[in-house]
Amino acid sequence: MDFFDVVSTQEARNRIMRNFKEYEFKIEEISILEATDRILAESIYSNINVPEFNRSTVDGYAIKFKDSQGASESVPSLFNILGEVKMGETPKSSIKSGETMYVPTGGMIPEGADGMVMIEYTEKLDEENLMVYKPISFNENIVLKGDDIKKGEMVLKKGRRINPEVVGVLAALGIPKVKVYKRPKFYIISTGDEIIDIDEELELGKIRDINSYTLYSTIVKLGGEITGKTIVKDDYELLRKEVDKAIAISDIVLISGGSSVGTRDYTGKVIDSFNGKGVFVHGISIKPGKPTILGEGKGKLIVGLPGHPVSSIIVFKTIVEEYIYKKMGVIDYKLKTKVIMDFNFPSSPGQETYQMVKLENRDGKIYATPSFGKSGMITLLSNSDGYIIIKPYEEGIYKGEEREVYLL
Incomplete structure (x- = not known):
């Protein structure tokens, strides 16, 4: 697939859903004491009135x-x-x-x-x-009897994230166990001859593996499980062997780096080698994160993420996280808040731009200021509270306008 034949963010999401229409995350039944932050896999109906008497x-x-x-x-x-x-x-x-x-x-x-x-x-x-x-x-x-919950009423909808308040409702209904989605399993592969692990000695020209650690933390926060994390050199056979191993023990394989169009970027070739649907997206009109690969191998989603830390996290949250939550039917899962823009910022024509911002409370109002830096700078993430989305059709952001900020 031609790298420059990029697709919109929404089209990338649509292609994942079409290619994995039949894929289902597994379900398990667990105690409500262990269910906090898990996702309900079925709607809950009350078999009693709450309260049961006046x-x-x-x-x-x-x-x-x-x-x-x-x-x-x-x-x-x-x-x-x-x-x-x-x-x-x-x-x-x-x-x-x-x-x-x-x-x-x-x-x-x-x-x-x-x-x-x-x-x-x-x-x-x-x-x-x-x-x-x-x-x-x-x-x-x-x-009155049934004022809180009426018998037969749907109390909790499938896709609801279980918090302490939900646990309280389940306890009130006398439900000791619930069906939840199993934690989605991820395998993280960082690629590149220059990449070393954080406990190795840093030599000139080498780069510590940042992405797998930030992705690991993001996945844990999402509620996922990491089945493996490794570094692979720029070698086609080594990468294919590792991806084959990853596919067998995970729902989603993340390959950090190797998604561009250089001669040593093997991600796309490896995905196509499994004789499945192969690569169905190579390039998304998103800034940062354009060189992103989406593909299928042996029935599993394989994602080639950009090597830059900010790009990697933005693509993960925008594409991968959205896919998981949509499959599980999660409702209103993005934490966001309304803020006042404290700056003018131009858009990037034809691209959906994700601009990192810092938030500041002034006299009871929340203002957003830009966090500037290249997508390869890890401090761009640590110095930011969230991001705003500038759509391709927008001219930009204007100082004083109200926008939604998606919190990291």
Whole structure:
């Protein structure tokens, strides 16, 4: 495929989805105690009402609300006390007009009662008589059966990321285990004769392997699992052997470097050698990240990422992360915020530009300023809080306009 026959970012995403239409990430059932930050693989429907009974939200007395109408400090309403409702127990009797029972916060409302008077607005004359000094409205201070969750209601949608609040809902429904997507498995290969690992001595002309470590951290944050991480020299046979090994134990193979059009860039040739669909994208109209390769080998997605750290992370988040979340049906997964631009910045004609920015809070408003630097500079990532996207049809960014920043 001609390198210069680049496709748009959206077309690259579409081609991945078309080529991996049948591919499914595996599912497992785990305890809700182990499910935090995992992705639900099925929608959850409630088989009960929550709460399962009418429940008091205050400490006080259950009454028929009409009996309190007109009550005041000078002319209180008088009630006959029938007893009290103990926590976790069913009321021993129902309430009729002129009667009341004490109910603690969270206790069950007696049948016949339709309102709760807070204890602060009452006074016991003796063990059998109560004065109420304030009128209440219908169902005041009561959570009705099914008010929170109704039986049969879809409570959690497939694709929801499980957080502590979701775990609480599952516990309320009495669900001890849930089906989640297994962590997507990645194999990271850094290529290049000049690349050395971080524990090797740095000689002149050599470059420490930055990309595999930043990708590793990004994958962990995503919720993925790394099945392997290695460095391969610029050798076709060595790279093919490593990719073949990676395909067998991962969902996605990431090859960092070797995606350009030089004579020693073997990524595309290796992908095509597996006699599958091969390379279906070689070049994306994205800045940074143009020399990106997408392909298929033995049913697995193989991604040739640019060698520059910023380009590598941008392409991963824009293409790979999007693919995973779309396959899992994840909803609104990108952390973003509205900010005010504090600079003018031109667009790159025909390219979707990802501009790194720093955020600053001034007088309660968040402003974005550009983080400048070449895509090979790792400090461009560490000095940035996020990025803005400038579409190919836009002329650029103007100082004072409001934009969305996608947080790193």
